[in-house]
Amino acid sequence: MPIRAGSYIQGLSLDFFDTLVTVDEDRPSMATMLTSLGFRCTDAMESIWNTHGFDGQETPSYSSVPDYLSWRRTNLAQLAASSGVPAHLIGAVVEKLEENDLSWTVKANPGATELLTFLTTHEIPATICSNWDYDLSPYLRQAGLPDEFPCVISSFVGVRKPATRIFGEVARQLTLPPHAILHVGDSAEADVIGAIRAGMQPGYLRSERSTLTLPPALVEVFPNLYSVLDFLRVRLSLS
Incomplete structure (x- = not known):
C-alpha cells in the first residue's frame, strides 16, 4: 500500500528498539x-x-x-x-x-523526544509496537522519554511482529481502522512487511543494519525521526 498524497493518516504506530532508541551500554x-x-x-x-x-x-x-x-x-x-x-x-x-x-541500557535516538512530544501535544492517536521481553517503562525512562506512552508489547500480547495479530491489537487500542495507521520501524521484515500484511501504511526508518528491497512506491522511507515528524506535520496540516 503506497503512501500517496491522498492517503488518510489518523494515527501512528512506532517500533521501539533501533527506531526510538538505541543501545547506550551494551x-x-x-x-x-x-x-x-x-x-x-x-x-x-x-x-x-x-x-x-x-x-x-x-x-x-x-x-x-x-x-x-x-x-x-x-x-x-x-x-x-x-x-x-x-x-x-x-x-x-x-x-x-x-x-x-x-x-544493558538504551538511549533516545535523535528526534524521538520531539516526535513523542508532538504526538502528545496534538493528541494524535499513537502507540509503541515492540517485540520486547519486558515492560517498556524502565527503558523509556532510561532514554528520557515519556514512560506512560501507550505500548503494545509482544510479550504482553502473546505474538511477535511481523504476525498480523499484534498490529491488529495496535488498531484495536487506537480505535482506528488499520489503513488509517502509519507504522514506522527499522526492520524490513518485522515492521514493513508486518504493516503491509496488516493493511497499515508502512514507513521504513533507514538504518545501517537493515536494508529494504521493496519498491519505493510501496513504502515511505525516512532517513531519521525528524523526517517522520516533518512528514506528519505536512500530512496532518499541523505546526
Whole structure:
C-alpha cells in the first residue's frame, strides 16, 4: 500500500528498539557469554532459542499459564543444554543469562523526544509496537522519554511482529481502522512487511543494519525521526 498524497493518516504506530532508541551500554550476547563461561555456543545456536528466533509466531504472554517468563526460561535452558552446560548447572547459567540481559541500557535516538512530544501535544492517536521481553517503562525512562506512552508489547500480547495479530491489537487500542495507521520501524521484515500484511501504511526508518528491497512506491522511507515528524506535520496540516 503506497503512501500517496491522498492517503488518510489518523494515527501512528512506532517500533521501539533501533527506531526510538538505541543501545547506550551494551552487554555481551548470550552466545558470547556462554563461550566466555567455557561452553560452545554460536550466534546461530542462540537464534534458535532466544526470543528473536520466534518472530512472527504466537508465544505465551505475561498473563497466560505458563507465563511468558517461564516459557523464556525454558528456552534459555534449552540453549544452555545445547551449548554443553551440565544439567546441574543449567539453572545457575540461565540466571546469569537473564541478569546479563537486564543489565544493558538504551538511549533516545535523535528526534524521538520531539516526535513523542508532538504526538502528545496534538493528541494524535499513537502507540509503541515492540517485540520486547519486558515492560517498556524502565527503558523509556532510561532514554528520557515519556514512560506512560501507550505500548503494545509482544510479550504482553502473546505474538511477535511481523504476525498480523499484534498490529491488529495496535488498531484495536487506537480505535482506528488499520489503513488509517502509519507504522514506522527499522526492520524490513518485522515492521514493513508486518504493516503491509496488516493493511497499515508502512514507513521504513533507514538504518545501517537493515536494508529494504521493496519498491519505493510501496513504502515511505525516512532517513531519521525528524523526517517522520516533518512528514506528519505536512500530512496532518499541523505546526
